[in-house]
Amino acid sequence: MNLPASIQPVIAGPEEFADALANQGVPSVRLAWQPPPETVSSAATRVLGDARRYAAMEAANTEAMTRITSARCVLVDLRMARDIVPELGDRMLLHAGPPLSWEAACGPMRGALAGAALYEGWARSLPEAETLLERGDIALSPCHEHDAVGPMAGVISPSMPVLVVENKTYGNRAFSTLNEGLGKVLRYGANDAGVIARLRWLRDEVAPTLTAAIRRADGLDLTSIIAQALHMGDELHNRNKAATALFTRAIAPSLAEGDIHRSPLGPRLVGAILRYLAETDVFFLNLAMAASKAALDPAADLPGSTIVTAMSRNGTEFGIRTSGTGDRWFTAPAPAIDGLYFPGYGPDDANPDLGDSAITETGGLGAFALAAAPAITQFIGGTPALARRYTDEMYGITYAEHPRYTIPALDFRGTPVGVDLLKVGMSRIAPVLDTGIAHKESGVGQIGAGIVRVPIEPFDQALMAVASS
Amino acid sequence: MNLPASIQPVIAGPEEFADALANQGVPSVRLAWQPPPETVSSAATRVLGDARRYAAMEAANTEAMTRITSARCVLVDLRMARDIVPELGDRMLLHAGPPLSWEAACGPMRGALAGAALYEGWARSLPEAETLLERGDIALSPCHEHDAVGPMAGVISPSMPVLVVENKTYGNRAFSTLNEGLGKVLRYGANDAGVIARLRWLRDEVAPTLTAAIRRADGLDLTSIIAQALHMGDELHNRNKAATALFTRAIAPSLAEGDIHRSPLGPRLVGAILRYLAETDVFFLNLAMAASKAALDPAADLPGSTIVTAMSRNGTEFGIRTSGTGDRWFTAPAPAIDGLYFPGYGPDDANPDLGDSAITETGGLGAFALAAAPAITQFIGGTPALARRYTDEMYGITYAEHPRYTIPALDFRGTPVGVDLLKVGMSRIAPVLDTGIAHKESGVGQIGAGIVRVPIEPFDQALMAVASS
Numbered sequence: 001m002n003l004p005a006s007i008q009p010v011i012a013g014p015e016e017f018a019d020a021l022a023n024q025g026v027p028s029v030r031l032a033w034q035p036p037p038e039t040v041s042s043a044a045t046r047v048l049g050d051a052r053r054y055a056a057m058e059a060a061n062t063e064a065m066t067r068i069t070s071a072r073c074v075l076v077d078l079r080m081a082r083d084i085v086p087e088l089g090d091r092m093l094l095h096a097g098p099p100l101s102w103e104a105a106c107g108p109m110r111g112a113l114a115g116a117a118l119y120e121g122w123a124r125s126l127p128e129a130e131t132l133l134e135r136g137d138i139a140l141s142p143c144h145e146h147d148a149v150g151p152m153a154g155v156i157s158p159s160m161p162v163l164v165v166e167n168k169t170y171g172n173r174a175f176s177t178l179n180e181g182l183g184k185v186l187r188y189g190a191n192d193a194g195v196i197a198r199l200r201w202l203r204d205e206v207a208p209t210l211t212a213a214i215r216r217a218d219g220l221d222l223t224s225i226i227a228q229a230l231h232m233g234d235e236l237h238n239r240n241k242a243a244t245a246l247f248t249r250a251i252a253p254s255l256a257e258g259d260i261h262r263s264p265l266g267p268r269l270v271g272a273i274l275r276y277l278a279e280t281d282v283f284f285l286n287l288a289m290a291a292s293k294a295a296l297d298p299a300a301d302l303p304g305s306t307i308v309t310a311m312s313r314n315g316t317e318f319g320i321r322t323s324g325t326g327d328r329w330f331t332a333p334a335p336a337i338d339g340l341y342f343p344g345y346g347p348d349d350a351n352p353d354l355g356d357s358a359i360t361e362t363g364g365l366g367a368f369a370l371a372a373a374p375a376i377t378q379f380i381g382g383t384p385a386l387a388r389r390y391t392d393e394m395y396g397i398t399y400a401e402h403p404r405y406t407i408p409a410l411d412f413r414g415t416p417v418g419v420d421l422l423k424v425g426m427s428r429i430a431p432v433l434d435t436g437i438a439h440k441e442s443g444v445g446q447i448g449a450g451i452v453r454v455p456i457e458p459f460d461q462a463l464m465a466v467a468s469s
Numbered sequence: 470m471n472l473p474a475s476i477q478p479v480i481a482g483p484e485e486f487a488d489a490l491a492n493q494g495v496p497s498v499r500l501a502w503q504p505p506p507e508t509v510s511s512a513a514t515r516v517l518g519d520a521r522r523y524a525a526m527e528a529a530n531t532e533a534m535t536r537i538t539s540a541r542c543v544l545v546d547l548r549m550a551r552d553i554v555p556e557l558g559d560r561m562l563l564h565a566g567p568p569l570s571w572e573a574a575c576g577p578m579r580g581a582l583a584g585a586a587l588y589e590g591w592a593r594s595l596p597e598a599e600t601l602l603e604r605g606d607i608a609l610s611p612c613h614e615h616d617a618v619g620p621m622a623g624v625i626s627p628s629m630p631v632l633v634v635e636n637k638t639y640g641n642r643a644f645s646t647l648n649e650g651l652g653k654v655l656r657y658g659a660n661d662a663g664v665i666a667r668l669r670w671l672r673d674e675v676a677p678t679l680t681a682a683i684r685r686a687d688g689l690d691l692t693s694i695i696a697q698a699l700h701m702g703d704e705l706h707n708r709n710k711a712a713t714a715l716f717t718r719a720i721a722p723s724l725a726e727g728d729i730h731r732s733p734l735g736p737r738l739v740g741a742i743l744r745y746l747a748e749t750d751v752f753f754l755n756l757a758m759a760a761s762k763a764a765l766d767p768a769a770d771l772p773g774s775t776i777v778t779a780m781s782r783n784g785t786e787f788g789i790r791t792s793g794t795g796d797r798w799f800t801a802p803a804p805a806i807d808g809l810y811f812p813g814y815g816p817d818d819a820n821p822d823l824g825d826s827a828i829t830e831t832g833g834l835g836a837f838a839l840a841a842a843p844a845i846t847q848f849i850g851g852t853p854a855l856a857r858r859y860t861d862e863m864y865g866i867t868y869a870e871h872p873r874y875t876i877p878a879l880d881f882r883g884t885p886v887g888v889d890l891l892k893v894g895m896s897r898i899a900p901v902l903d904t905g906i907a908h909k910e911s912g913v914g915q916i917g918a919g920i921v922r923v924p925i926e927p928f929d930q931a932l933m934a935v936a937s938s
Contacts, residue, residue, distance in 0.1 A: 231844035232711050233701040233877070242701050245714035249747040252721045257740035271726035278718040374877035375700035384877055408702070408843035408853055409878060 040425045040460050043467035047422070053304070057466075060305035064323045065400040065418050068307075068363065071295035072168045074219040075287060078211040082158035084175055085146045089158060091122065092139040096154025096356040097314025098329040099142055102133045106315035106334075108189025108351050111442030112153030113140070115191025119199050120157050126191060126443075144310055144321070147297070148175040149289045149356040152187035152438060153315070160199070161207035163214075165222060165290040167298065174294035176286040178202050178210075181279070183445060187355075188438045190445040206273055213254040220250055222291040225284070226365065227404050230415070235373035236288040237357055237366030238380055238434040238449055243284035248277040289356060292363035301326050306466055307399060308419035311362050311431065311454065315354035315438070320458045322421060324466040330458035337437050339450015340381040351440040353452045358433045364402045364417025367432045367451060368394045372407045372415070380434060380449045390432050390451070391416065397423040397431065421463040430456040509894045509929050512936035516891070522773070526935075529774035533792045534869040534887050537776075537832065540764030541637045543688040544756060547680040551627035553644055554615045558627060560591060561608040565623025565825040566783025567798040568611055571602045575784035575803075577658025577820050580911030581622030582609070584660025588668050589626050595660060595912075613779055613790070616766070617644040618758045618825035621656035621907060622784070629668070630676035634691060634759040636767065643763035645755040647671050647679075650748070652914060656824075657907045659914040675742055682723040689719055691760040694753070695834070696873050699884070704842035705757040706826055706835030707849055707903040707918055712753035717746040758825060761832035768792050775935055776868060777888035780831050780900065780923065784823035784907070789927045791890060793935040799927035806906050808919015809850040820909040822921045827902045833871045833886030836901040836920060837863045841876040841884070849903060849918045859901050859920070860885065866892040866900065890932040899925040 035041070047053050082088050093116055095109060105113065114129040117138060123129035132138050143150050150156055162175040180198055184190040214220070225246045232242030255270050277283055293310075300309045305323035312319055319331040334352035341347075360366035370376065371391035374384035391407070394416040401414030419431055430453055437448035504510070516522050551557050562585050564578060574582065583598040586607060592598035601607050612619050619625055631644040649667055653659040683689070694715045701711030724739050746752055762779075769778045774792035781788055788800040803821035810816075829835035839845065840860035843853035860876070863885040870883030888900055899922055906917035 228710075231702055241697075242711055242714070245711070245718050248721065249714050249717040249743070252717065252743040253740040253747065256725055256743055257736050267726050271722040274718070274721040274725055278722065377877075378881075384880060408846075411853060412847075 034428050036425055036428055037460070040463060043464040044422055044425055046467040047306075056304040057306060060302040060324065061307055061399055061418075061420070064299035064302050064305045064307040067170065067298040068295055068418060069400060069403055070169050071223065071298070073165050073222045073291035073294045074168055075163060075214055075217075075222055076166045076219060077164035078161050078207060078214050079164055080158070081156050081160050081162045081175070084162055084164065085148065085156075087141070087146065088156070090139065091137065092141055093117070094141055094143040094146055094148055094150065094154070094156040095314060096143060096150050096152065096354065097312045098317050098319030098331050100140060100314045100316060102136070102140065104316050106351050106354070107441040108354060108438040108444075109153050109315045111189030111191050111444075112155040112186050113138070114442070115186045115195060116155045116157040118191065119196050120159060142312075142314075143356055144293075144312060145327070147173060147293070149293045149359050150177055150187065151179070151285055151289065151357045152355040152436060153189060154356045155186060159203060161203055161211070163287060163290055165287065165294045167294040170298040172294060172297050174290040174297065176290040178206065179280060179283045179286045181276075182282060185445060188436070188445040189442055191443055205269060206276065209255065209258060209269055209273055212258045213251055216254040216258065217251055220247070222287055223404060225250070226288060226291060227406070229284075230369060230372045230405055231408050233373050233375050235366055235369040235376060235434065237285065237360040238436070239373050239376040240284040240288060241281040243288065244277065244281055247284050247287065248274070251277075285357065288365060289359050292359045292365060295363050296359065299323050303469070304466065306421040306463065308362055308421065308459070308462075311358040311419070311433070312356045313353045313358065315351055318353060318454050318458065320462060322462045322466070324469070325462055328465070330461040330465070332455035332457040335452050335455055337435055337450045337452045338381070339435070339437050339448045340379070341437070341448035342446070345439070345447035349439050349447055351438045353433070353435055353454075354438055355435065357435070358454075361431060361433050362419065364398070364405055364415040367434045368398070368417070369405065369407065369415045370434070371410055374409070376434075380451060382451065393429060394431065396427055397429050399423075421459050421466065424456065424459040425463045428456065430454050430459065503897050505894055505897060506929070509932060512933040513891055513894055515936040516775075525773040526775060529771040529793065530776050530868055530887075530889070533768035533771050533774045533776040536639065536767040537764055537887060538869060538872050539638050540692065540767070542634050542691045542760035542763045543637055544632060544683055544686075544691055545635045545688060546633035547630050547647075547676060547683050548633055549627070550625050550629050550631045550644070553631055553633065554617065554625075556610070556615065557625075559608065560606065561610055562586070563610055563612040563615055563617055563619065563623070563625040564783060565612060565619050565621065565823060566781045567786050567788030567800050569609060569783045569785060571605070571609065573785050575820050575823070576910040577823060577907040577913075578622045578784045580658030580660050580913075581624040581655050582607070583911070584655050584664060585624045585626040587660065588665050589628060611781075611783075612825055613762075613781060614796070616642060616762070618762045618828050619646055619656065620648070620754055620758065620826045621824040621905060622658060623825045624655060628672060630672055630680070632756060632759055634756065634763045636763040639767040641763060641766050643759045643766065645759040647675065648749060648752045648755045650745075651751060654914060657905065657914040658911050660912055674738060675745065678724065678727060678738055678742060681727045682720055685723040685727065686720055689716070691756055692873060694719070695757060695760060696875070698753075699838060699841045699874055700877050702842050702844050704835055704838040704845060704903065706754065706829040707905070708842050708845040709753040709757060710750040712757065713746065713750055716753050716756065717743070720746075754826065757834060758828050761828045761834060764832050765828065770795050772938070773935065775890040775932065777831060777890065777928070777931075780827040780888070780902070781825045782822045782827065784820055787822060787923050787927065789931060791931045791935070793938070794931055797934070799930040799934070801924035801926040804921050804924055806904055806919045806921045807850070808904075808906050808917045809848070810906070810917035811915070814908070814916035818908050818916055820907045822902070822904055822923075823907055824904065826904070827923075830900060830902050831888065833867075833874055833884040836903045837867070837886070838874065838876065838884040839903070840879055843878070845903075849920060851920065862898060863900065865896055866898050868892075890928050890935065893925065893928040894932045897925065899923050899928065
C-alpha cells in the first residue's frame with residue numbers, strides 16, 4: 001500500500017476488516033462499534049474479502065485523496081451564468097441538491113425558483129412565474145450537473161453573475177453566485193421586490209466593477225485564504241468572517257485602482273461595493289463552496305473508490321455522489337435540523353435541510369472543521385467542546401487528514417477529509433453538516449442556523465453499488 | 470465587598486490571606502505556593518492585616534477594574550505628533566519604556582533615536598545625529614508620560630503622524646504611530662535610507678489620505694474590533710492579523726469615497742494604502758496599544774490600589790506603574806527573551822526586551838490572551854497547549870476577567886486583566902509577555918519573536934510602596 005504518511009485508517013468495522021488491514025501492514029485505530037445491516041456488511045465483505053478488489057479500492061481511494069488535497073483553487077473571473085452554462089439560455093434554472101421536479105419542490109425552493117423567473121423577466125408576477133414552473137415551461141437542473149454550486153435553494157438563472165474558480169492543479173473550473181447577504185434573500189426562498197432589487201444591484205452595479213477588479217487581481221488564491229481562515233476561527237460554511245475579511249483586503253486595492261474610479265460615480269460605487277463586502281460576513285461562503293467543488297471534481301470518476309465527492313440537499317431530498325459511481329445520485333428524504341432559531345420562530349416553522357453548501361464538508365471544511373471555529377457556537381448552538389467532538393467524530397469516517405487545511409487547537413492536525421463509504425457503513429456514523437434553516441413556506445427567508453446529521457441510507461446504497469460493480 | 474460577579478480572587482499567598490477573604494465572604498481558589506521574601510510578605514501583611522486598609526484597597530481595586538473594563542475606545546483622528554504633544558517642538562523625542570538617558574540606551578534604541586533625528590532633518594548623517602544625542606541637544610522622554618505608546622523602541626518625533634484614540638467612557642485620549650510593517654524598520658533600530666524613506670511615505674502620502682478616511686469613518690470602535698479579533702485567533706500583540714483585516718474592511722469604504730479619488734493620482738494612492746494595510750498584518754498592533762493605554766489610564770491614580778496600570782521596557786530596563794503609586798516607575802534590568810529566531814540569528818544577537826507593547830498584556834491582551842491565539846505558536850514558538858497554560862497562569866495574578874474580551878476556546882471566559890501586586894508578590898509568579906526580538910546592535914532590525922517572563926522586583930517594590938503609603 002502506498003498511503004501518504006498522514007493517512008491512518010480509523011476502523012469502525014468488524015474485526016476481519018481491521019485484521020485485513022493489519023495483514024497489509026497498515027496501522028489502524030479501532031472504535032466502539034454497532035453492527036451494520038446484513039446488506040451493508042455483505043457489501044463490505046465483498047470488497048474487503050477479495051484481495052484484488054481491495055487493492056484496487058485502496059489505489060483508487062489514495063488517488064482520489066491525492067487529487068482532492070492537492071487542489072490549488074483560484075478566483076479567475078466573474079461572468080454572467082449564461083456565458084458559462086449555455087444550456088441556461090433555453091429558460092432553464094439550476095437548483096441545489098439532487099434532481100427535483102416542481103411538484104416535489106419544498107416551499108423555499110419554490111419561492112426561489114419563482115423569484116428567479118421574475119428576476120429574469122420571464123413572468124411579470126409571482127403567480128405567473130409559478131404557473132410557468134408548474135406547466136414545465138422552465139426547465140430545472142441541479143447545479144452540480146453544470147460545474148456549479150449554490151447555497152440553500154442554490155438557484156442560478158442565466159443573468160446572474162457567477163464567480164469562476166479554477167483548480168490550477170487540474171485545470172477544471174467551478175462556479176457559484178455572488179452571496180446576497182443574510183436575512184430576506186432569494187436563496188432562503190424570499191422573493192419580494194427588495195430581494196429582486198438586490199439581485200439587480202448585484203448584476204448591474206456590483207458585477208461590472210467587481211469583474212474588473214477580479215481580473216486585475218489575476219488569480220486570488222482561495223486555497224490559501226481558506227487555510228488562513230481556519231487559523232482565524234472560520235470553518236468556511238456557517239462562519240466565513242475571517243475569509244471574507246481576507247478576501248476583502250486582497251481585492252480592495254484592485255477595486256480602488258480600477259478605471260471606474262475615473263468616472264463621476266466611481267468612488268461612490270467602489271465605496272458601496274467595499275461596504276457590501278464589509279457587511280456580508282458570509283460573502284466568502286460561495287467561494288469556499290466553488291473552491292471545494294473544484295477540488296473534489298477531479299476525483300469524481302475513479303472506479304472502485306469509496307470516497308464521497310458530493311453531498312447536497314434540495315430541501316426535499318439529501319443526496320450524494322461518489323468517486324466510484326460517477327454522476328449517479330443516491331438519495332434519501334432531507335433531514336430535520338437541530339439549531340438555534342431567530343426570535344419568533346421554532347422547529348415547526350423549519351424546512352428540512354437545503355443547499356449545495358455541504359460541498360464544504362465533503363471537502364474537509366464546515367462541520368468537519370468545527371474544532372477550528374469555537375466562536376461559531378454562539379450562532380449555531382452547542383459548546384466549543386461539542387464543536388471539537390464533531391470534528392473528532394468525523395476523523396472516524398474520513399480517509400485522510402488535509403495537508404493544507406489545519407486546525408491550530410488540534411496541534412495543527414489536518415481537517416478530516418474524504419468521507420469513506422466503508423467507514424460510514426461499518427461505523428454507522430453519518431456525516432454532520434453545518435447549515436442554515438429556511439422557513440418552510442415560500443417567500444419568508446432564513447429563520448435560524450444549526451447542525452444536521454444526514455441520513456445514512458444513501459451511503460449504504462452507494463457502498464452496495466460500488467461492491468456490485 | 471462589592472465585586473462584580475465575574476471577579477473571583479485566586480489566592481497564592483499565606484493561609485491568613487485566604488482566611489481573611491473567607492471571613493469577608495469572598496470565595497477564592499488556593500494555589501500551590503512558594504514563600505515570598507520577608508520584605509514582601511510583611512508589606513502584604515501590613516495591607517491585609519488592617520481591616521480599614523484592606524477595605525480601602527478592595528474598593529480602589531474594584532473601581533480600577535470597573536474603569537479599565539468599561540472603556541470604549543474609538544479611533545478619532547490621525548494627526549502630526551507635534552500638534553498633539555506640543556513639548557515635542559523643542560527637539561524632543563519620545564521613546565518606549567521608563568525614563569532613559571542616551572548613555573544607558575541599548576543598540577536598537579540608539580539606532581531608532583538617531584534615525585528619527587535624521588528623519589526630522591535635525592542632522593544630515595547618522596554620526597551627526599548620534600553626536601547631537603550624545604551632547605544632550607535632543608531631549609528624551611518616555612511615551613507613557615505624554616499619553617502615548619510606541620512598539621519596540623517606540624520613538625515618536627514631531628513630524629510623525631499619530632493615531633488618536635479616544636476612550637469614550639472617560640473622555641481621555643492616547644496616541645501611537647502608524648506601524649511601519651515588519652523587517653527593517655525604525656522601531657527595531659534599523660535606520661538606513663529605505664527606513665527613512667518609508668517613514669516619509671507614511672507622512673507625506675499615507676497620512677493625508679488616511680486622515681480624511683478616519684475622520685469620514687467617524688469613530689471606528691476599536692474595543693469592538695479587539696473583541697471580535699479575540700474570536701479570530703489574535704491576541705492583539707504578536708498576532709494582529711484578524712484585527713488588521715477587520716480594520717481594513719471597516720476603513721476601506723471611507724478611503725474609496727474620499728475626495729482624493731477625484732485627483733489624477735487618487736486611485737493609485739488609495740490602492741497603495743489598501744495594499745499597505747493588506748500586507749501589514751501587524752498594523753493594528755499600534756491601535757491595540759493605544760486602545761489599551763486609553764483603557765488603563767483612567768485607573769492610573771487610585772490611592773491604595775494594587776492594580777498595575779502600565780508595564781513597559783526601554784531595552785535597558787523593564788518598568789511598571791500602578792494605580793496606587795501614580796506616575797512613579799518601578800524598574801529592574803530588562804529581561805532576555807525565549808523565542809524563535811529568523812534564519813542566521815540566535816540568542817547571542819538578541820537585545821533584552823524592548824517596547825511599550827506590554828501595555829496590551831496590562832490591559833488583558835497579548836500573552837494574557839494567548840489561549841485565544843493557538844496559531845501564534847508558529848511565530849513565537851511553543852505549542853497551543855503551552856499558550857493555554859500561559860493564560861491559565863495569568864488568571865492567578867490578575868484581579869478580574871474582562872467582560873468584553875472573551876476566549877471561545879475557554880468557553881468564552883473573559884481574558885485575565887488587572888495584574889495585582891499582591892497576587893504577584895505572594896504567588897511569586899511574574900507576568901509573561903509576547904514580544905519581538907531586536908538585534909542588539911543599532912541599525913539591524915528584527916531577528917525573531919518570543920515570550921518573556923518579566924522580572925518580579927518592580928512588583929515587589931511597588932507593593933512595598935503601596936503598603937508604606
